[in-house]
Amino acid sequence: MMPLTSGKLNISYKIKSISGENEKVARRFLELGLIKGQAIKILNTSILKKVFLVEIRGYILSIKADLLSYILVEKM
């Protein structure tokens, strides 16, 4: 298991868990469909790698890196 922030570009990962440290963020992740077992992929990052583009359920989200580190994933 590792935080998604240390994942590589364009590789599918499986969501293992979402840390509940920040309840609001965890809630929004769930509502947007980032639930356990779901595949997730990093598509791109902003210049300073503070914002990530991730693909989930056939659409793209842009997420700040510090929030993304709440998502723990493992290789498919």
Add this chain to the structure above:
Amino acid sequence: MEEILLVGNPNSGKTTLYNALTRSNEHIGNWHGVTVEEKKKMMKVKDKNFLLVDTPGLYSLSPLSFEEEVSFKIIEGKNYKKIINICDRNNLQRNLYLSLCLLEENLDVVIAINEIDKKVKFKVDEKKLSTMLGCDVILINAEKKIKVDALKESLLKENIIKPLPYLEKIDFSVVKNYFKDKNKNEQTIFAIKAFERNESFFKLKGYSDEEIKKIFSLVPTNSLEILTEARYNFLDEVIDKSCQKVNFTYGKSRLDKVLLNKYLALPLFLLIIAFIFFLTFFSLGAFLSDLLSQFLSLISSPILSGLKSVLGESWVHYLFSDAIFNGLSTVLSFLPQVVLLFFFLSLLEDSGYMSRIAFTFEDILGKVGLSGKSIYTLLMGFGCSTTAIMTARNMDNKNSKIKTALLCPYMSCSAKIPIYTVVGGAFFGASNIFVIMGLYLLGVVVAILVSLVLDKTVLKSDNQTFILEFPPYRVTSLRRLKNILKNNVKTFLVKVGSIMIAMNIIVFLLSSFTFKFQFVLDGNGSVLQEIGKFLAPIFEPLGFNNWAIVSALLAGLVAKEVVVSSIAMFNGVDYNATKLISSSILLSTSVVYFPSTASVLSFLVFCLLYTPCLASISMMKAEIGTKWTIVGIIIQLVVAYVLSFIVYNIALSFEIFDFCPTVLVILAILLVLVSIILIYRLIKHKKCPHNCSNCHRNCKK
């Protein structure tokens, strides 16, 4: 009148449908959070009248942001006949998540699936969807108004409410028991809300924090996970049965390989912006401006001479000819440039490119305390600060919004161009273009510095939750193009143009009447001149202590486009806004006013940086409040004064050696160097000790 709500995820086409149903022209943009407050307008269905309400986008009924709170309260207020839940077909599953939340509350919903892009072969079976969800489902196209009438008709029907199957599998008994004095229906709804740990809901229903804590203790700790998983599992099934699945990712495009590339993004962006500026300010825009002024002078002379014969040489005549007519013609001479710039930028916004820029530069702009979206507003500022400040409203973060609005005036607006071309042209001749470029650059650098200072002091950026949907590229239809153009012309003419003309009248009155209400023709003894004379000594250190220049600057406080004409007037030159190029006349007379080229430079810098026109100040007040507007004005005056002083003294010391153009070049190079160093220092960041490629230094390896 009964209300109908338009509810849906951000960027799903709510405002487009709203405009289609009510024939309005609200702002539409291809990104998140364009509509931030509710909008209402009448809509006719058969012979019944309804009030259609456009709400800000939301993802679920547990609001996180301010806009979501607005929509949430309207929805829970239950003060409406029906909800139109608009869903983007290309991202149907995620959009239907919100629909489930609405249906769980037994709200009367009709689902309108917006077929934004015909090309995607993603067939949706309306009937199947309708039976599975238990509400009307209609496939529409908001922009082309396809099946909008069917949607309207469905508004008159009553929904048969059907329980959602997945809810039966969740054990709500404990928490239902807590609400046993409510009816069956409400028990279920309240139990769901407890599972959602939806504080906003219970607060709205008047529960105290204590009670809410008690309620939340009755549900399993992972209740939200249980509920969302059940919803998504159900949606998986729904999509599976009612839609023909195609494997594609909404918003993904091969173009992004280039446009979002780390090394190419910035150069490409600069290239595109340079091209747009070239079109707006040089080729196309200048051509249209010329055409318009020729047309204006053609029609103005007979009208003005007619007026003269009726009114004689009275002040009323001059009011019409000098203030109103000249005002009108200046407004119109800016129109092509401002509208073209806004048009191109709206196009970039609508195509989805702006969101990419906002994404790519989010963190760099974040370093100077702005957000990615600021770039749009700031670019608009090169056209007209007033209209640009209006667009700052779309910012999701309050502090960035204030900062963006405060920085907007540093983007040299097109009303200042005549000052640079006429005054600068008179003194610098062919090398004036470098002066102008230097001024634009100076504006941007000052904006960055001011933003940095604000960010470190009073307006710290609050680290907001930042999870946004990434919009797709869209090809703007001809219909949209026409609308964008119409909208831009209208906003500029109505909102800005009217204020500009009013301001012209004020300047005219101030410069034509003495304190004793006597009419003077050449500005001698006028109120403006008197104040100018009084204030002139203040500008001594900046190299232009002449009352005429100071009076012109004062007039410029009201509206920037009158600065040049005021200088001309105090010079006794019959200045006509349609003859912006005739700087030679000015040259001959205004040499008196500017003792040295250093003082001209200082004057131009002051014009660039000092307080914007009254129109944008009033807009600022409306958007960010009185307090910040006053702070902004003070900052602008101080910065303008200090920088003009510096520029004047540097230029003066070089002038002794007769080096003026060299000064400019050196200054420009210095500025570029400083900005490069600044940007480099911002970008440089420490490497992760574990050497992983994407980590954010806080990886827990």
